[in-house]
Amino acid sequence: MEIEACRRIELPKIADPRGNLTFIEGMQHVPFQIKRVFYLYDVPGGADRGGHALKTCHQFLIAMSGSFDIILYDGREKERTHLNRSYYGLHIPPMIWREMDNFSSGSVCLALASEPYSPDDYYRDYHEYLKALAASSPSK
Numbered sequence: 001m002e003i004e005a006c007r008r009i010e011l012p013k014i015a016d017p018r019g020n021l022t023f024i025e026g027m028q029h030v031p032f033q034i035k036r037v038f039y040l041y042d043v044p045g046g047a048d049r050g051g052h053a054l055k056t057c058h059q060f061l062i063a064m065s066g067s068f069d070i071i072l073y074d075g076r077e078k079e080r081t082h083l084n085r086s087y088y089g090l091h092i093p094p095m096i097w098r099e100m101d102n103f104s105s106g107s108v109c110l111a112l113a114s115e116p117y118s119p120d121d122y123y124r125d126y127h128e129y130l131k132a133l134a135a136s137s138p139s140k
Ligand code: TYD
Pocket: 036, 038, 040, 048, 049, 050, 051, 052, 117
């Protein structure tokens, strides 16, 4: 899987003087069925999150409040993306290494996932991840 497969997706936004509304349906606005939702909040200044790649799970990350950066790596290229709106998010397919930093104070990151939580689905060791990439495409 390559970084180009990570897509920023704009979500529907119903603008209303009473407050805006955004909705997300699996297979409609994100390219997978949503089996799990989790969120990061109360992130202290200077903290880093992530630092892993997933073997099979797709994720979609949204800055529900505030902002943060996501650093993506596919074994070849590295890319830093800033998320700061609650009506768009970033789809991260499996086998992409991601790290998150630069969280603004009070920020909330909502994550939608295509699979239930499974520790076996994680590469948390960067060298193991690189080895798995090399094994799946020896020409890289
Ligand atoms: P972790 O994946 O390290 O968080 P991040 O990548 O955002 O820095 O998860 C932190 C802890 O939470 C770890 O012990 C696993 C647990 N966890 C669950 O039990 N269920 C979940 O859905 C997630 C995402 C994490």
